Amino acid sequence: MEALQSIATLEELRRQFHTESSCFHFLYKLKWPHGFVCPRCQHAHSYVIRTRRLPLYECRACRHQTSLIAGTVMEGSRTSLQKWLTAFWLVSRSDTGINAVRLSSIIEVTYKTAWLMLHKIRAAISRTDTERPLQGVVHGFVAFYGRHPSRQLNPRECPLIVAESVTPDGQTGEIKMKLVEPTGHCNKLLLRSDCEHFAALHVAKTAAETSIIRHNYRVRRNRPLFQSFRRAWRWMNDTFHGIGAKYLQTYLDEFCFRFNASLHHTSAWEQLLYICMAVFSPVPTSSCIGYDEPLVPDTPAAA
Known part of the structure:
Protein backbone atom coordinates (compact mmCIF):
# COMPACT_ATOMS: atom_id res chain seq x y z
CA MET A 1 0.00 0.00 0.00
CA GLU A 2 1.31 3.41 -0.96
CA ALA A 3 0.54 4.95 2.45
CA LEU A 4 2.77 2.38 4.15
CA GLN A 5 5.82 3.92 2.54
CA SER A 6 8.05 6.00 4.79
CA ILE A 7 6.50 9.22 6.10
CA ALA A 8 9.29 11.52 7.23
CA THR A 9 7.42 14.20 9.21
CA LEU A 10 4.31 14.69 11.27
CA GLU A 11 3.10 17.21 8.70
CA GLU A 12 3.31 14.58 5.95
CA LEU A 13 1.35 12.17 8.12
CA ARG A 14 -1.40 14.73 8.69
CA ARG A 15 -1.61 15.53 5.00
CA GLN A 16 -1.88 11.83 4.18
CA PHE A 17 -4.63 11.24 6.76
CA HIS A 18 -6.38 14.59 6.90
CA THR A 19 -9.89 13.23 7.61
CA GLU A 20 -11.43 10.40 9.63
CA SER A 21 -12.70 8.95 6.37
CA SER A 22 -9.18 8.66 4.92
CA CYS A 23 -8.03 6.94 8.13
CA PHE A 24 -11.02 4.60 8.07
CA HIS A 25 -10.46 3.41 4.48
CA PHE A 26 -6.72 2.96 5.10
CA LEU A 27 -7.24 0.85 8.25
CA TYR A 28 -10.07 -1.10 6.59
CA LYS A 29 -7.65 -2.24 3.88
CA LEU A 30 -5.12 -3.23 6.52
CA LYS A 31 -7.61 -5.31 8.46
CA TRP A 32 -9.52 -6.76 5.48
CA PRO A 33 -7.21 -6.46 2.44
CA HIS A 34 -9.47 -8.76 0.37
CA GLY A 35 -12.77 -7.45 1.71
CA PHE A 36 -14.78 -8.12 4.85
CA VAL A 37 -14.29 -11.48 6.58
CA CYS A 38 -16.42 -12.47 9.58
CA PRO A 39 -14.12 -13.17 12.56
CA ARG A 40 -16.48 -15.90 13.78
CA CYS A 41 -17.41 -17.95 10.66
CA GLN A 42 -15.12 -16.45 7.94
CA HIS A 43 -18.12 -15.51 5.76
CA ALA A 44 -17.29 -12.77 3.24
CA HIS A 45 -20.58 -10.81 3.14
CA SER A 46 -22.15 -8.47 5.66
CA TYR A 47 -24.85 -5.89 6.30
CA VAL A 48 -23.52 -2.44 7.24
CA ILE A 49 -25.09 -0.67 10.23
CA ARG A 50 -24.27 3.05 10.23
CA THR A 51 -25.89 4.25 13.45
CA ARG A 52 -22.58 4.58 15.32
CA ARG A 53 -19.43 6.67 14.94
CA LEU A 54 -17.81 3.70 13.22
CA PRO A 55 -19.98 1.32 11.16
CA LEU A 56 -20.90 -2.12 12.45
CA TYR A 57 -20.67 -5.09 10.11
CA GLU A 58 -23.25 -7.85 10.64
CA CYS A 59 -22.33 -11.16 9.06
CA ARG A 60 -25.04 -12.35 6.68
CA ALA A 61 -24.37 -15.98 7.64
CA CYS A 62 -24.06 -16.08 11.45
CA ARG A 63 -25.32 -12.54 12.32
CA HIS A 64 -22.19 -11.79 14.34
CA GLN A 65 -21.52 -8.06 14.59
CA THR A 66 -18.04 -6.59 14.46
CA SER A 67 -16.34 -3.28 13.70
CA LEU A 68 -13.13 -1.97 12.24
CA ILE A 69 -11.47 -1.60 15.65
CA ALA A 70 -12.84 -4.78 17.26
CA GLY A 71 -9.99 -7.03 18.36
CA THR A 72 -7.33 -4.38 17.71
CA VAL A 73 -5.49 -2.16 20.18
CA MET A 74 -8.17 0.47 19.49
CA GLU A 75 -11.08 -1.67 20.70
CA GLY A 76 -13.32 0.20 23.13
CA SER A 77 -11.63 3.54 22.43
CA ARG A 78 -13.55 6.71 21.62
CA THR A 79 -10.39 8.46 20.45
CA SER A 80 -10.39 9.40 16.77
CA LEU A 81 -8.64 7.23 14.20
CA GLN A 82 -6.48 10.21 13.22
CA LYS A 83 -5.08 10.42 16.74
CA TRP A 84 -4.46 6.67 16.89
CA LEU A 85 -2.58 6.73 13.58
CA THR A 86 -0.48 9.62 14.86
CA ALA A 87 0.34 7.63 18.00
CA PHE A 88 1.34 4.59 15.91
CA TRP A 89 3.65 6.72 13.78
CA LEU A 90 5.29 8.46 16.76
CA VAL A 91 5.95 5.15 18.55
CA SER A 92 7.54 3.73 15.39
CA ARG A 93 10.08 6.55 15.12
CA SER A 94 13.52 4.99 15.62
CA ASP A 95 15.19 8.24 16.67
CA THR A 96 13.19 9.24 19.75
CA GLY A 97 10.07 7.27 20.54
CA ILE A 98 7.35 9.06 22.52
CA ASN A 99 6.22 9.46 26.10
CA ALA A 100 2.68 10.03 27.35
CA VAL A 101 3.20 13.69 28.28
CA ARG A 102 4.40 14.60 24.79
CA LEU A 103 1.80 12.44 23.04
CA SER A 104 -1.03 14.06 25.02
CA SER A 105 0.20 17.47 23.86
CA ILE A 106 0.61 16.50 20.19
CA ILE A 107 -2.76 14.78 19.69
CA GLU A 108 -4.62 16.90 22.27
CA VAL A 109 -5.92 14.24 24.65
CA THR A 110 -5.63 13.88 28.41
CA TYR A 111 -2.51 12.36 29.93
CA LYS A 112 -4.55 9.35 31.03
CA THR A 113 -5.81 8.72 27.49
CA ALA A 114 -2.30 9.08 26.02
CA TRP A 115 -0.85 6.72 28.65
CA LEU A 116 -3.50 4.08 27.96
CA MET A 117 -2.95 4.33 24.20
CA LEU A 118 0.79 3.83 24.58
CA HIS A 119 0.30 1.00 27.07
CA LYS A 120 -1.94 -0.88 24.64
CA ILE A 121 0.51 -0.36 21.77
CA ARG A 122 3.41 -1.61 23.88
CA ALA A 123 1.36 -4.61 25.04
CA ALA A 124 0.78 -5.54 21.37
CA ILE A 125 4.52 -5.19 20.67
CA SER A 126 5.37 -7.40 23.67
CA ARG A 127 2.83 -10.02 22.65
CA THR A 128 4.27 -10.17 19.14
CA ASP A 129 7.80 -10.36 20.54
CA THR A 130 6.97 -13.60 22.37
CA GLU A 131 6.05 -15.18 19.04
CA ARG A 132 9.46 -14.42 17.49
CA PRO A 133 12.17 -16.46 19.25
CA LEU A 134 15.82 -15.83 18.47
CA GLN A 135 17.22 -18.06 15.75
CA GLY A 136 20.59 -19.58 14.91
CA PHE A 240 10.92 8.88 30.03
CA HIS A 241 13.41 10.10 32.68
CA GLY A 242 13.82 6.50 33.78
CA ILE A 243 11.35 3.64 34.09
CA GLY A 244 9.94 1.91 37.17
CA ALA A 245 10.15 -1.87 37.44
CA LYS A 246 6.41 -2.43 36.91
CA TYR A 247 6.39 -1.53 33.20
CA LEU A 248 10.08 -1.84 32.38
CA GLN A 249 9.66 -4.97 30.26
CA THR A 250 7.26 -3.33 27.82
CA TYR A 251 9.69 -0.44 27.26
CA LEU A 252 12.55 -2.88 26.67
CA ASP A 253 10.37 -4.72 24.13
CA GLU A 254 9.58 -1.42 22.42
CA PHE A 255 13.26 -0.57 22.05
CA CYS A 256 14.05 -4.04 20.69
CA PHE A 257 11.12 -3.81 18.27
CA ARG A 258 12.53 -0.68 16.64
CA PHE A 259 16.09 -2.05 16.69
CA ASN A 260 14.99 -5.29 15.05
CA ALA A 261 12.83 -3.47 12.52
CA SER A 262 15.91 -1.54 11.38
CA LEU A 263 17.49 -4.87 10.36
CA HIS A 264 14.71 -5.56 7.85
CA HIS A 265 13.74 -3.74 4.68
CA THR A 266 10.23 -2.90 5.91
CA SER A 267 9.75 0.16 8.11
CA ALA A 268 8.92 0.06 11.81
CA TRP A 269 5.83 2.14 10.95
CA GLU A 270 4.58 -0.57 8.59
CA GLN A 271 5.30 -3.40 11.03
CA LEU A 272 3.65 -1.57 13.94
CA LEU A 273 0.48 -0.95 11.92
CA TYR A 274 0.09 -4.66 11.23
CA ILE A 275 0.82 -5.52 14.87
CA CYS A 276 -1.77 -3.06 16.19
CA MET A 277 -4.43 -4.09 13.66
CA ALA A 278 -3.94 -7.82 14.30
CA VAL A 279 -6.86 -9.50 16.01
CA PHE A 280 -6.09 -10.42 19.61
CA SER A 281 -7.67 -10.04 23.04
CA PRO A 282 -7.32 -6.36 23.94
CA VAL A 283 -5.66 -5.26 27.18
CA PRO A 284 -8.37 -4.53 29.77
CA THR A 285 -8.32 -0.95 31.01
CA SER A 286 -8.42 -2.20 34.60
CA SER A 287 -5.10 -3.98 34.08
CA CYS A 288 -3.37 -0.79 32.95
CA ILE A 289 -3.99 1.58 35.84
CA GLY A 290 -5.30 0.54 39.23
CA TYR A 291 -7.97 2.65 40.88
CA ASP A 292 -5.65 3.36 43.81
CA GLU A 293 -2.60 3.99 41.63
CA PRO A 294 -1.70 7.69 41.22
CA LEU A 295 -1.68 8.82 37.61
CA VAL A 296 1.73 10.45 37.17
CA PRO A 297 4.19 10.84 34.29
CA ASP A 298 6.57 7.98 33.56
CA THR A 299 8.41 7.56 36.84
CA PRO A 300 12.19 7.57 37.14
CA ALA A 301 14.13 4.44 37.89
CA ALA A 302 16.41 4.12 40.87
CA ALA A 303 19.56 6.20 40.63
Whole structure:
Protein backbone atom coordinates (compact mmCIF):
# COMPACT_ATOMS: atom_id res chain seq x y z
CA MET A 1 0.00 0.00 0.00
CA GLU A 2 1.31 3.41 -0.96
CA ALA A 3 0.54 4.95 2.45
CA LEU A 4 2.77 2.38 4.15
CA GLN A 5 5.82 3.92 2.54
CA SER A 6 8.05 6.00 4.79
CA ILE A 7 6.50 9.22 6.10
CA ALA A 8 9.29 11.52 7.23
CA THR A 9 7.42 14.20 9.21
CA LEU A 10 4.31 14.69 11.27
CA GLU A 11 3.10 17.21 8.70
CA GLU A 12 3.31 14.58 5.95
CA LEU A 13 1.35 12.17 8.12
CA ARG A 14 -1.40 14.73 8.69
CA ARG A 15 -1.61 15.53 5.00
CA GLN A 16 -1.88 11.83 4.18
CA PHE A 17 -4.63 11.24 6.76
CA HIS A 18 -6.38 14.59 6.90
CA THR A 19 -9.89 13.23 7.61
CA GLU A 20 -11.43 10.40 9.63
CA SER A 21 -12.70 8.95 6.37
CA SER A 22 -9.18 8.66 4.92
CA CYS A 23 -8.03 6.94 8.13
CA PHE A 24 -11.02 4.60 8.07
CA HIS A 25 -10.46 3.41 4.48
CA PHE A 26 -6.72 2.96 5.10
CA LEU A 27 -7.24 0.85 8.25
CA TYR A 28 -10.07 -1.10 6.59
CA LYS A 29 -7.65 -2.24 3.88
CA LEU A 30 -5.12 -3.23 6.52
CA LYS A 31 -7.61 -5.31 8.46
CA TRP A 32 -9.52 -6.76 5.48
CA PRO A 33 -7.21 -6.46 2.44
CA HIS A 34 -9.47 -8.76 0.37
CA GLY A 35 -12.77 -7.45 1.71
CA PHE A 36 -14.78 -8.12 4.85
CA VAL A 37 -14.29 -11.48 6.58
CA CYS A 38 -16.42 -12.47 9.58
CA PRO A 39 -14.12 -13.17 12.56
CA ARG A 40 -16.48 -15.90 13.78
CA CYS A 41 -17.41 -17.95 10.66
CA GLN A 42 -15.12 -16.45 7.94
CA HIS A 43 -18.12 -15.51 5.76
CA ALA A 44 -17.29 -12.77 3.24
CA HIS A 45 -20.58 -10.81 3.14
CA SER A 46 -22.15 -8.47 5.66
CA TYR A 47 -24.85 -5.89 6.30
CA VAL A 48 -23.52 -2.44 7.24
CA ILE A 49 -25.09 -0.67 10.23
CA ARG A 50 -24.27 3.05 10.23
CA THR A 51 -25.89 4.25 13.45
CA ARG A 52 -22.58 4.58 15.32
CA ARG A 53 -19.43 6.67 14.94
CA LEU A 54 -17.81 3.70 13.22
CA PRO A 55 -19.98 1.32 11.16
CA LEU A 56 -20.90 -2.12 12.45
CA TYR A 57 -20.67 -5.09 10.11
CA GLU A 58 -23.25 -7.85 10.64
CA CYS A 59 -22.33 -11.16 9.06
CA ARG A 60 -25.04 -12.35 6.68
CA ALA A 61 -24.37 -15.98 7.64
CA CYS A 62 -24.06 -16.08 11.45
CA ARG A 63 -25.32 -12.54 12.32
CA HIS A 64 -22.19 -11.79 14.34
CA GLN A 65 -21.52 -8.06 14.59
CA THR A 66 -18.04 -6.59 14.46
CA SER A 67 -16.34 -3.28 13.70
CA LEU A 68 -13.13 -1.97 12.24
CA ILE A 69 -11.47 -1.60 15.65
CA ALA A 70 -12.84 -4.78 17.26
CA GLY A 71 -9.99 -7.03 18.36
CA THR A 72 -7.33 -4.38 17.71
CA VAL A 73 -5.49 -2.16 20.18
CA MET A 74 -8.17 0.47 19.49
CA GLU A 75 -11.08 -1.67 20.70
CA GLY A 76 -13.32 0.20 23.13
CA SER A 77 -11.63 3.54 22.43
CA ARG A 78 -13.55 6.71 21.62
CA THR A 79 -10.39 8.46 20.45
CA SER A 80 -10.39 9.40 16.77
CA LEU A 81 -8.64 7.23 14.20
CA GLN A 82 -6.48 10.21 13.22
CA LYS A 83 -5.08 10.42 16.74
CA TRP A 84 -4.46 6.67 16.89
CA LEU A 85 -2.58 6.73 13.58
CA THR A 86 -0.48 9.62 14.86
CA ALA A 87 0.34 7.63 18.00
CA PHE A 88 1.34 4.59 15.91
CA TRP A 89 3.65 6.72 13.78
CA LEU A 90 5.29 8.46 16.76
CA VAL A 91 5.95 5.15 18.55
CA SER A 92 7.54 3.73 15.39
CA ARG A 93 10.08 6.55 15.12
CA SER A 94 13.52 4.99 15.62
CA ASP A 95 15.19 8.24 16.67
CA THR A 96 13.19 9.24 19.75
CA GLY A 97 10.07 7.27 20.54
CA ILE A 98 7.35 9.06 22.52
CA ASN A 99 6.22 9.46 26.10
CA ALA A 100 2.68 10.03 27.35
CA VAL A 101 3.20 13.69 28.28
CA ARG A 102 4.40 14.60 24.79
CA LEU A 103 1.80 12.44 23.04
CA SER A 104 -1.03 14.06 25.02
CA SER A 105 0.20 17.47 23.86
CA ILE A 106 0.61 16.50 20.19
CA ILE A 107 -2.76 14.78 19.69
CA GLU A 108 -4.62 16.90 22.27
CA VAL A 109 -5.92 14.24 24.65
CA THR A 110 -5.63 13.88 28.41
CA TYR A 111 -2.51 12.36 29.93
CA LYS A 112 -4.55 9.35 31.03
CA THR A 113 -5.81 8.72 27.49
CA ALA A 114 -2.30 9.08 26.02
CA TRP A 115 -0.85 6.72 28.65
CA LEU A 116 -3.50 4.08 27.96
CA MET A 117 -2.95 4.33 24.20
CA LEU A 118 0.79 3.83 24.58
CA HIS A 119 0.30 1.00 27.07
CA LYS A 120 -1.94 -0.88 24.64
CA ILE A 121 0.51 -0.36 21.77
CA ARG A 122 3.41 -1.61 23.88
CA ALA A 123 1.36 -4.61 25.04
CA ALA A 124 0.78 -5.54 21.37
CA ILE A 125 4.52 -5.19 20.67
CA SER A 126 5.37 -7.40 23.67
CA ARG A 127 2.83 -10.02 22.65
CA THR A 128 4.27 -10.17 19.14
CA ASP A 129 7.80 -10.36 20.54
CA THR A 130 6.97 -13.60 22.37
CA GLU A 131 6.05 -15.18 19.04
CA ARG A 132 9.46 -14.42 17.49
CA PRO A 133 12.17 -16.46 19.25
CA LEU A 134 15.82 -15.83 18.47
CA GLN A 135 17.22 -18.06 15.75
CA GLY A 136 20.59 -19.58 14.91
CA VAL A 137 23.51 -18.96 17.26
CA VAL A 138 22.46 -16.93 20.32
CA HIS A 139 24.84 -15.02 22.61
CA GLY A 140 23.94 -12.95 25.65
CA PHE A 141 24.89 -11.59 29.05
CA VAL A 142 23.34 -10.43 32.31
CA ALA A 143 22.83 -6.69 32.85
CA PHE A 144 21.24 -4.48 35.50
CA TYR A 145 18.94 -1.51 34.96
CA GLY A 146 19.17 1.10 37.73
CA ARG A 147 22.67 -0.11 38.51
CA HIS A 148 24.22 0.42 41.97
CA PRO A 149 27.96 0.16 42.69
CA SER A 150 27.43 -2.48 45.39
CA ARG A 151 28.34 -6.08 44.57
CA GLN A 152 25.09 -7.16 46.23
CA LEU A 153 21.85 -6.91 44.25
CA ASN A 154 20.04 -3.76 45.34
CA PRO A 155 16.22 -4.08 45.72
CA ARG A 156 15.83 -1.19 43.26
CA GLU A 157 17.95 -2.85 40.57
CA CYS A 158 16.36 -4.87 37.78
CA PRO A 159 18.41 -7.80 36.43
CA LEU A 160 17.86 -8.78 32.82
CA ILE A 161 19.31 -10.94 30.07
CA VAL A 162 20.41 -9.15 26.90
CA ALA A 163 20.77 -11.57 23.97
CA GLU A 164 21.30 -11.51 20.23
CA SER A 165 21.10 -13.89 17.32
CA VAL A 166 24.29 -14.00 15.29
CA THR A 167 24.17 -14.39 11.51
CA PRO A 168 26.38 -16.95 9.71
CA ASP A 169 28.80 -14.16 8.70
CA GLY A 170 29.15 -13.02 12.33
CA GLN A 171 26.88 -9.97 12.17
CA THR A 172 24.40 -9.06 14.88
CA GLY A 173 20.85 -10.20 14.16
CA GLU A 174 17.75 -9.56 16.24
CA ILE A 175 18.05 -8.80 19.96
CA LYS A 176 15.93 -9.36 23.06
CA MET A 177 16.16 -7.86 26.55
CA LYS A 178 14.17 -9.79 29.14
CA LEU A 179 13.83 -9.20 32.87
CA VAL A 180 14.88 -11.93 35.28
CA GLU A 181 13.22 -12.53 38.65
CA PRO A 182 15.72 -11.25 41.26
CA THR A 183 14.89 -13.98 43.80
CA GLY A 184 17.87 -16.13 44.67
CA HIS A 185 20.60 -13.94 43.19
CA CYS A 186 23.80 -13.36 45.08
CA ASN A 187 26.64 -11.00 44.21
CA LYS A 188 24.85 -10.16 40.94
CA LEU A 189 25.56 -13.57 39.42
CA LEU A 190 22.95 -15.03 37.11
CA LEU A 191 21.82 -18.54 37.98
CA ARG A 192 22.09 -21.29 35.39
CA SER A 193 18.37 -21.90 35.77
CA ASP A 194 17.73 -18.29 34.69
CA CYS A 195 19.65 -18.88 31.45
CA GLU A 196 17.77 -22.10 30.81
CA HIS A 197 14.44 -20.41 31.47
CA PHE A 198 15.32 -17.58 29.06
CA ALA A 199 16.36 -20.05 26.38
CA ALA A 200 13.15 -22.07 26.78
CA LEU A 201 10.98 -18.97 26.31
CA HIS A 202 12.91 -16.83 23.85
CA VAL A 203 15.25 -19.04 21.81
CA ALA A 204 14.07 -21.28 18.97
CA LYS A 205 14.30 -25.02 19.56
CA THR A 206 16.38 -25.26 16.38
CA ALA A 207 18.99 -22.75 17.59
CA ALA A 208 22.49 -24.02 16.87
CA GLU A 209 23.97 -22.74 20.13
CA THR A 210 23.01 -20.64 23.14
CA SER A 211 25.74 -18.98 25.18
CA ILE A 212 24.93 -16.52 27.97
CA ILE A 213 27.64 -14.97 30.18
CA ARG A 214 26.41 -15.21 33.75
CA HIS A 215 29.08 -12.92 35.25
CA ASN A 216 28.56 -9.28 34.34
CA TYR A 217 32.18 -8.25 34.90
CA ARG A 218 33.31 -10.56 32.08
CA VAL A 219 31.33 -8.63 29.45
CA ARG A 220 33.46 -6.60 27.06
CA ARG A 221 32.10 -3.05 27.06
CA ASN A 222 32.93 -2.49 23.39
CA ARG A 223 30.77 -5.37 22.20
CA PRO A 224 27.92 -4.23 19.89
CA LEU A 225 25.37 -6.02 22.06
CA PHE A 226 26.51 -4.20 25.19
CA GLN A 227 26.38 -0.91 23.30
CA SER A 228 22.79 -1.72 22.27
CA PHE A 229 21.90 -2.16 25.93
CA ARG A 230 23.52 1.18 26.75
CA ARG A 231 21.49 2.83 23.96
CA ALA A 232 18.30 1.34 25.40
CA TRP A 233 19.25 2.68 28.85
CA ARG A 234 19.94 6.18 27.48
CA TRP A 235 16.70 6.14 25.44
CA MET A 236 14.60 5.24 28.50
CA ASN A 237 16.29 7.87 30.66
CA ASP A 238 16.18 10.62 28.02
CA THR A 239 12.63 9.97 26.80
CA PHE A 240 10.92 8.88 30.03
CA HIS A 241 13.41 10.10 32.68
CA GLY A 242 13.82 6.50 33.78
CA ILE A 243 11.35 3.64 34.09
CA GLY A 244 9.94 1.91 37.17
CA ALA A 245 10.15 -1.87 37.44
CA LYS A 246 6.41 -2.43 36.91
CA TYR A 247 6.39 -1.53 33.20
CA LEU A 248 10.08 -1.84 32.38
CA GLN A 249 9.66 -4.97 30.26
CA THR A 250 7.26 -3.33 27.82
CA TYR A 251 9.69 -0.44 27.26
CA LEU A 252 12.55 -2.88 26.67
CA ASP A 253 10.37 -4.72 24.13
CA GLU A 254 9.58 -1.42 22.42
CA PHE A 255 13.26 -0.57 22.05
CA CYS A 256 14.05 -4.04 20.69
CA PHE A 257 11.12 -3.81 18.27
CA ARG A 258 12.53 -0.68 16.64
CA PHE A 259 16.09 -2.05 16.69
CA ASN A 260 14.99 -5.29 15.05
CA ALA A 261 12.83 -3.47 12.52
CA SER A 262 15.91 -1.54 11.38
CA LEU A 263 17.49 -4.87 10.36
CA HIS A 264 14.71 -5.56 7.85
CA HIS A 265 13.74 -3.74 4.68
CA THR A 266 10.23 -2.90 5.91
CA SER A 267 9.75 0.16 8.11
CA ALA A 268 8.92 0.06 11.81
CA TRP A 269 5.83 2.14 10.95
CA GLU A 270 4.58 -0.57 8.59
CA GLN A 271 5.30 -3.40 11.03
CA LEU A 272 3.65 -1.57 13.94
CA LEU A 273 0.48 -0.95 11.92
CA TYR A 274 0.09 -4.66 11.23
CA ILE A 275 0.82 -5.52 14.87
CA CYS A 276 -1.77 -3.06 16.19
CA MET A 277 -4.43 -4.09 13.66
CA ALA A 278 -3.94 -7.82 14.30
CA VAL A 279 -6.86 -9.50 16.01
CA PHE A 280 -6.09 -10.42 19.61
CA SER A 281 -7.67 -10.04 23.04
CA PRO A 282 -7.32 -6.36 23.94
CA VAL A 283 -5.66 -5.26 27.18
CA PRO A 284 -8.37 -4.53 29.77
CA THR A 285 -8.32 -0.95 31.01
CA SER A 286 -8.42 -2.20 34.60
CA SER A 287 -5.10 -3.98 34.08
CA CYS A 288 -3.37 -0.79 32.95
CA ILE A 289 -3.99 1.58 35.84
CA GLY A 290 -5.30 0.54 39.23
CA TYR A 291 -7.97 2.65 40.88
CA ASP A 292 -5.65 3.36 43.81
CA GLU A 293 -2.60 3.99 41.63
CA PRO A 294 -1.70 7.69 41.22
CA LEU A 295 -1.68 8.82 37.61
CA VAL A 296 1.73 10.45 37.17
CA PRO A 297 4.19 10.84 34.29
CA ASP A 298 6.57 7.98 33.56
CA THR A 299 8.41 7.56 36.84
CA PRO A 300 12.19 7.57 37.14
CA ALA A 301 14.13 4.44 37.89
CA ALA A 302 16.41 4.12 40.87
CA ALA A 303 19.56 6.20 40.63
